[in-house]
Amino acid sequence: MTPRYRRTAARAAVLACVVFVAGCNSLPRPGPSxxxxxxxxxxxxxxxxxxxxxxxxxxxxxxxPRFGFSQSFLTLPELRTDAFNAGDSLSVTVWENVDNGLLVGTGQKVANLQEIQVDQRGNIFVPYAGTIRAAGATPDELRELITESLGRATPDPQVEVRRLAGDGATINLIGGVSGQGVYPIEPSTNTLAAMLARAGGVTADPELAIVTVRRRSGSGRIYLQDLYENPANDIALRAGDTIIVEEDQRAFTALGATGAQARVPFPRAxxxxxxxxxxxxxxxxxxxxxxxxxxxxxxxxxxxxxxxxxxxxxxxxxxxxxxxxxxxxxxxxxxxxxxxxxxxxxxxxAPFVAWTRVLEATSQTLNFAATLTRLGDRALE
CATH class of the missing domain: 3.10.560.10 (Outer membrane lipoprotein wza domain like)
Known part of the structure; x- marks a missing residue:
């Protein structure tokens, strides 16, 4: 084989390589066109x-994207915070105007009934008065009920009712608030917004904070921003409610020819x-x-x-x-x-980017081919 023929064959092989690169679709790229x-x-x-x-x-x-509370949550009236609830403990003191009373010993006028607990059905039991509905009643209202029931068995009883302990009107507050814990429902904190303020406010980003209220009858959630903007969402709380504050976990993914390729949290609702x-x-x-x-x-x-x-x-x-x-x-x-x-x-x-990538690859291949050709020429001299 002559040196000239060898040089021609080498150049043809290099040019074939260049053509292959120019038409190749497997060059690196960020994704489909x-x-x-x-x-x-x-x-x-x-x-x-x-x-x-x-x-x-x-x-x-x-x-x-907005959440919302059900009508059962939105229409409940504010809780009577002085009323008894299931789990509460109370005492009942009864004065009788007879010598031999129903509840007192001989020669005594006063009977003290201590540590009476409101059962899970909301009732209490008082001797000679029977089962009485206590849940939802204030101490004064319960006193009147007991007086009326005892009055059928002893003349003109005088009754006093006191709350002792175990107040059932409390809620649990957890998550992104300054003070997590168990809080009593008081006249000043018987709505959602007031209770969040009582806990020191929300520490999560206000535009991303989601507030969930769970209770026995169901649950509901809203964005904190919706609580600010719509007073109807400031629902009345109930004993046993759990309030959870958390940040929105939604995100999207950005790919391709963007300023950054990443999974990005939502900045707002x-x-x-x-x-x-x-x-x-x-x-x-x-x-x-x-x-x-x-x-x-x-x-x-x-x-x-x-x-x-x-x-x-x-x-x-x-x-x-x-x-x-x-x-x-x-x-x-x-x-x-x-x-x-x-x-x-x-x-x-952009379409020109793909062409630019091909041209760059072709240019690099041509430079490489030229180098090979020069080396081949020198070897055959």
């Missing part, structure tokens, strides 16, 4: 529902696509394609049917919502499109 995502849509035979977002889609895809992009530093001006902002999520069946105009969409259908920030009104559409928990925001690369 917009064209590849659209190509995986159901219309193209794939499994993904790809939806271009406009004002109507943004409205149909919106889900109210309700955020838009524009808010989410701002949280990660916006689009990367050198890499991103503003026409290819994708929001991936497993959609609820009710929302999926609203968005597509169908009625047969299953729960958890994969959706890719496309936002074109360069379209007329694109910024406003992005401000209206809601980001939800566990969403993934993916920014595709």
């Amino acid at each position: 917009a064209e590849e995502i659209v190509a995986s849509s159901k219309r193209a035979g794939g499994d993904l529902n790809v939806v271009l977002v406009d004002g109507a889609v943004a409205q149909r895809a919106y889900v109210d 309700d955020i838009s696509a524009i808010d989410a992009l701002a949280e990660v530093g916006g689009l990367n001006g050198n890499l991103s394609d503003p026409t290819g902002v994708f929001v991936f999520r497993r959609e609820m069946a009710s929302v999926a049917n609203r968005v597509t105009g169908r009625n047969d969409m299953a729960e958890g259908e994969p959706f890719a919502y496309v936002i074109d920030l360069t379209s007329p009104g694109g910024i406003f559409i992005a401000k209206d499109f809601q980001i939800r928990d566990d969403d993934t925001i993916y920014i595709t690369e």
